[in-house]
Amino acid sequence: MSSHPQLCHSDCQDCPIRHRAVCAHCDSCELEELEEIKYYRSFEAGQTVIWSGDQMSFVGSVVSGIASLTQTMEDGRTQMVGLLLPSDFVGRPGRDGAPYDVVATTDLVMCCFRKKPFEELMARTPHIAHRLLEMTLDELDAAREWMLVLGRKTAREKIASLLSIIARRDASLTKRGMSGPMVFDLPLTREAMADYLGLTLETVSRQISALKKDGVIHLEGKRHVTIPDMGRLMEEAGDDTDGGFLV
Amino acid sequence: MSSHPQLCHSDCQDCPIRHRAVCAHCDSCELEELEEIKYYRSFEAGQTVIWSGDQMSFVGSVVSGIASLTQTMEDGRTQMVGLLLPSDFVGRPGRDGAPYDVVATTDLVMCCFRKKPFEELMARTPHIAHRLLEMTLDELDAAREWMLVLGRKTAREKIASLLSIIARRDASLTKRGMSGPMVFDLPLTREAMADYLGLTLETVSRQISALKKDGVIHLEGKRHVTIPDMGRLMEEAGDDTDGGFLV
DNA sequence: CGACACATTGAGGTAAATCAAGTTGTGTGG
DNA sequence: CCACACAACTTGATTTACCTCAATGTGTCG
Structure with a gap:
């Protein structure tokens, strides 16, 4: 400041x-x-x-x-x-x-x-x-x-898609690879995520909580995310786990 | 053939x-x-x-x-x-x-x-x-x-948006203007419209029927559409009726 | 005519929205 | 240092728009 x-x-x-x-x-x-x-x-x-x-x-x-x-x-x-x-x-x-x-x-x-x-x-x-x-x-x-994503995915898939995009772009910027757990900070508020995903912020919050409960992601605080298994996240996103390209 | x-x-x-x-x-x-x-x-x-x-x-x-x-x-x-x-x-x-x-x-x-x-x-x-x-x-x-359209519009608005896009592109191709009633044939099946709009074909059908009942559009057969009032349709689409550009 | 693809309409179920409290965390001023 | 305000977030209860499943209608073509 x-x-x-x-x-x-x-x-x-x-x-x-x-x-x-x-x-x-x-x-x-x-x-x-x-x-x-x-x-x-x-x-x-x-x-x-x-x-x-x-x-x-x-x-x-x-x-x-x-x-x-x-x-x-x-x-x-x-x-x-x-x-x-x-x-x-x-x-x-x-x-x-x-x-x-x-x-x-x-x-x-x-x-x-x-x-x-x-x-x-x-x-x-x-x-x-x-x-x-x-x-x-x-x-x-x-x-x-x-x-x-907007037209056909469920709320849970939408969140997983967004996380996977952010994770991948972050990895390509910081040049850490995609193997092993991925760690990053969410650059968006829940509301901004909702605006991106065509959801309400309440639904975003609920789905993030659900993904956390199911062990797909870990959270420290509200923004610091760890993804223990990227393949798992991409499955949740409804994406082809295989033909996965690294941007 | x-x-x-x-x-x-x-x-x-x-x-x-x-x-x-x-x-x-x-x-x-x-x-x-x-x-x-x-x-x-x-x-x-x-x-x-x-x-x-x-x-x-x-x-x-x-x-x-x-x-x-x-x-x-x-x-x-x-x-x-x-x-x-x-x-x-x-x-x-x-x-x-x-x-x-x-x-x-x-x-x-x-x-x-x-x-x-x-x-x-x-x-x-x-x-x-x-x-x-x-x-x-x-x-x-x-x-x-x-x-x-996909992220934030209701089913009715989605249909109206699609119709208005097709009407406008048709007008610009055939060089009829946008004043007066617009007439065209839908080039898409209900299913194709659903795929475009992120809806089911049943919802597409219902909303088209509703727009017809409300006089926003007229139908002859299943595909031939007349739009008596383009401004009205664009209102239904949730679009700015004013700053309307003609493509 | 019957077969078929396309479309409509109805009844019921469900995912997500909406409405409504709470909670957490952070900065501000007393 | 605590009380307070405030923004960001979470969680719960209820409603609703749209989906799903199912039956019926319409037009075209061999």
Whole structure:
């Protein structure tokens, strides 16, 4: 609280998301061009980064922290439609309005580019355009996988699916493998999980308690999760235990 | 049934999806290159175009008819994750395996390209790559809008949402406007609608009957729909009646 | 005509929502 | 240091929207 996260990743070469973000395929020359137009922004947990319907003046990558994309109906029902983790891209080159709210779920640092210069750079830098297409296709896959979760899975399966996704993304970020027990902190409140899963927060709470009682997960406090057996969790999620890929 | 749909749209210039498909931004020179590697394929209603997990040897555009993307769990629960209408693109340049089944929902004609040559052409034709990114972003928006439908809407709202989407896409294809009553044929069985909406077919049937009883829609036979008041339908869908854009 | 795929309608059961207390934990101010 | 407020969470009782199971209806095609 005392000080903002430091805004001093001045050098792209050392950037923690260098090899996964939109700049992944850039050579050092292209990186220099990006370096010139980039700037960092921090957001505190709970802050709205972009309002649905607003003009988007910038695009950028999540460097650290988590952001969520949410849609809200007039009567207040809300659905989270995306979870943005470090290296994920925010914004839509070529589009003006933002189609959903972007909210900082935890404290957040983003590497931003003003939209116009970025679009121009993209137009003459196939490496960037290509990487962006790749990332967009990945997001589309993730969204469609989520449609199966929302449309057809039970509450228990939904929770197990969410835990397994978070566990896997966490493992791939921290580079601990997927063998042995997995340990991580839930970055979401029960309510945020409910918004992601199309449930109520009470149902989320009940199902987490049930998974805990059945030994599928362990909890210390409300957020610290241990998964003794990842295969078991994936069974609970209704996913193919076999063709399990590690992202 | 007697004869397959004709496979003779030999000239891209006259193609009905020329201005909306992946080739939309191409100049006549680029079009000629595409023309050389393209070929048409027809599928009968019910046929599977691509099996989930299979190698994809081609990509292509829907020329006429409707295809659907579906995901299936081991126990048979299925969720439709995309509805492909004329001009929509099938396939993922740069990826090998297909992530979901592609099924011809009606008789279907596709304009195909072998994957390799298309990828090579794309690499040196920014117009194509750019258009594909545009289209992928649109699909991502559609998928996310659908997540709200699946996660938070009631059965009645889901049906209304589906009808309103089909009505709008139909209007934009046939170029009839959105003023006055809208008339179209449902291209989906009750079961397919259920798979799209995360419902059972019985619930779909009941809600359609209810919307009919309440005068929101008219039905002739089981498939021919008239929507006397589009605004009313969109209210039923829980959508903003105001900021209504016409696709 | 009968067979078949598609659709409707009804009766009853159930998973999850809703409504309603509590509990836990953390930071604030007296 | 304790009392208090507050947000996050848990747990219980009740309701309800949707599912499941089952019977019946409608249209098309050989």
